[in-house]
Amino acid sequence: MTACTMPxxxxxxxxxxxxxxxxxxxxxxxxGKDKDxxxxxxxxxxxxxxxxxxxxxxxxxxxxxxxxxxxxxxAHWFRKLRRxxxxxxxxxxxxxxxxxxRKSAALLDGRSMLVWETTPxxxxxxxxxxxxxxxxxxxxxxxxxxxxxLPAGLVESQRLPSPIFTPTTKGxxxxxxxxxxxxxxQRLCGKALAEELREISLRLYFNAWMSAREQGVLIADTxxxxxxxxxxxxxxxxxxxxxxSRFWALDSYRQGGPMPGMDKQFxxxxxxxxxxxxxxxxxxxxxxxxxxYKYQEAYSRIIxxxxxx
Numbered sequence: 584m585t586a587c588t589m590p591x592x593x594x595x596x597x598x599x600x601x602x603x604x605x606x607x608x609x610x611x612x613x614x615g616k617d618k619d620x621x622x623x624x625x626x627x628x629x630x631x632x633x634x635x636x637x638x639x640x641x642x643x644x645x646x647x648x649x650x651x652x653x654x655x656x657x658a659h660w661f662r663k664l665r666r667x668x669x670x671x672x673x674x675x676x677x678x679x680x681x682x683x684x685r686k687s688a689a690l691l692d693g694r695s696m697l698v699w700e701t702t703p704x705x706x707x708x709x710x711x712x713x714x715x716x717x718x719x720x721x722x723x724x725x726x727x728x729x730x731x732x733l734p735a736g737l738v739e740s741q742r743l744p745s746p747i748f749t750p751t752t753k754g755x756x757x758x759x760x761x762x763x764x765x766x767x768x769q770r771l772c773g774k775a776l777a778e779e780l781r782e783i784s785l786r787l788y789f790n791a792w793m794s795a796r797e798q799g800v801l802i803a804d805t806x807x808x809x810x811x812x813x814x815x816x817x818x819x820x821x822x823x824x825x826x827x828s829r830f831w832a833l834d835s836y837r838q839g840g841p842m843p844g845m846d847k848q849f850x851x852x853x854x855x856x857x858x859x860x861x862x863x864x865x866x867x868x869x870x871x872x873x874x875x876y877k878y879q880e881a882y883s884r885i886i887x888x889x890x891x892x
Contacts, residue, residue, distance in 0.1 A: 600633030600645030604690070604743050605830070607776075608683050609721050614639045617826065618627075619655070623681060623697070626673060631821075635866070635874070637854050644866050646875045650694045652890050653824045653884045658696060659886060660791060660822040667790050668783050670818035671698040671810065681758075693891065701810025701817050706771065707760060708780050710748045710788035713803040714739060715829060715842065717762070730764030741838040748781045751806075755874050779816060780809060800845070800884045801836055803829035803870045824879045832884070845881035850874055 602621045606609075612622040616636035616785050621628040631654040633645035654675075655685075661672040674680070674697045677688040711718050711728065718728045719739050727733055729749035731751045737743075750768045751760035769777040805828035808820040816871050821827060825846040828872060836842065850870070882890040 584612065598647070600647040601650060601690075601694075602632055602634055602645050604630050604632065606684065606687060606851055617650070622700075623776055625700055627698050627700050628680065628684065628695060628716070630691065631657075632694075636826075636852065640863075642866065643863055644871070646871050646878070648890065649875065649878055651717060651852075652878045653821060653826055654694045654696060655846050655890065656824045656882060656885065657821040661818070663794060664787055664790060664818070664822070667786050668818050669812075669815065670822070671701055671812070673697040673699060698819070699812055699817070701806065701812045701819055703810040703819060704772065704780075706763075706780075707751045707753060708784040708807040708809065709749045709751055710746050710784050710807070710830055711749055711804040712743060712788065712792060713801070713831075714741050714743060716748070716848070718804070721762075730766070738839045740836075740840060740842045746792075748784055750780070755813045764787045776816075782808075783816065783818075783847060787818070795823075795830075795885055798885050798887065800881070801831040801833050803831055803842070803844075818847075826882045830881045830885075845877045845884070847874075849877055 586636060603614065606621065609628075610622040612620045612627065614620075616639060617632060617634050619630040619632060621630070631650035633647055633649045635642045635645050635649070658672065658675045661670045664670070675695070676684055677691045677695070679695055680691070704849070714722055714733075714737055721728050721736065722733055726735060731747045731749065733747075734744065743865045748765070749762060750765070751762050752771075753760060763771075765777065765781065771777075772780065772848050787807060788802070788805060791805070802823065807818060807822070810817050810819040814862055827850060828846060830845040832845065850866075852866065853870055855864075879890055
């Protein structure tokens with residue numbers, strides 16, 4: 584697919600992004616950094632808002648349509664990867680939702696999903712296929728990532744000899760996550776579950792990498808989250824989106840330096856460059872437009888059509 588060009592006009596709709604939802608009579612379980620989550624008994628309703636977040640903190644701003652892109656990409660991957668691992672997705676059509684929610688179809692369709700409630704595990708399962716980001720920095724210092732030894736002489740953005748599993752703990756908001764080695768994961772979850780998490784995460788990544796590559800996208804790394812449902816492991820939260828993955832365009836891939844991404848990394852790097860004393864900086868429209876463009880490009884390449892935002 585031909586790479587998109589940066590639009591001349593702002594993408595951000597003047598009516599503004601959707602930053603929160605409220606449904607009378609529905610029990611709000613919590614507002615996450617990006618999603619509003621409603622309790623429906625043995626199921627949950629996840630509503631992907633347009634809120635932007637970084638380091639586990641909502642920034643108080645958003646990009647119109649961002650939630651729809653994240654939600655629809657997640658649904659795409661949940662369906663495609665279901666044969667590899669069960670996941671929590673039940674439905675994405677408001678016509679399948681409880682009656683009180685159906686009158687809100689215009690808001691919910693495209694940016695929500697009905698899911699099974701699970702007991703989330705307190706870790707994130709990161710899989711890295713390329714040397715980038717914090718993995719690249721740790722490799723330069725130690726020659727390894729999260730206790731996984733790597734060959735000497737690798738360069739930034741280089742594809743690894745084989746994907747590696749590098750789990751992290753789930754940090755409190757604003758604290759970030761802590762990388763842990765596999766031994767630490769075994770102590771947290773038990774040997775059998777840790778091995779199952781590693782095997783399934785690597786299988787999910789490989790299958791997704793193959794599918795995305797056919798569409799001209801390289802998945803440099805991603806993170807999966809899992810929960811237990813009736814004692815069985817289930818893929819939850821969101822799956823292979825610009826919020827939790829590093830996407831590169833295949834047609835411009837080069838190793839030996841940083842790669843421009845179609846993901847949240849642009850926002851993270853922008854915030855890192857600002858004065859660290861500013862906790863919640865105001866993002867100018869130019870930055871919001873670039874973020875929107877990157878999310879739209881990831882969607883267009885992976886799904887094969889422009890998003891309906």
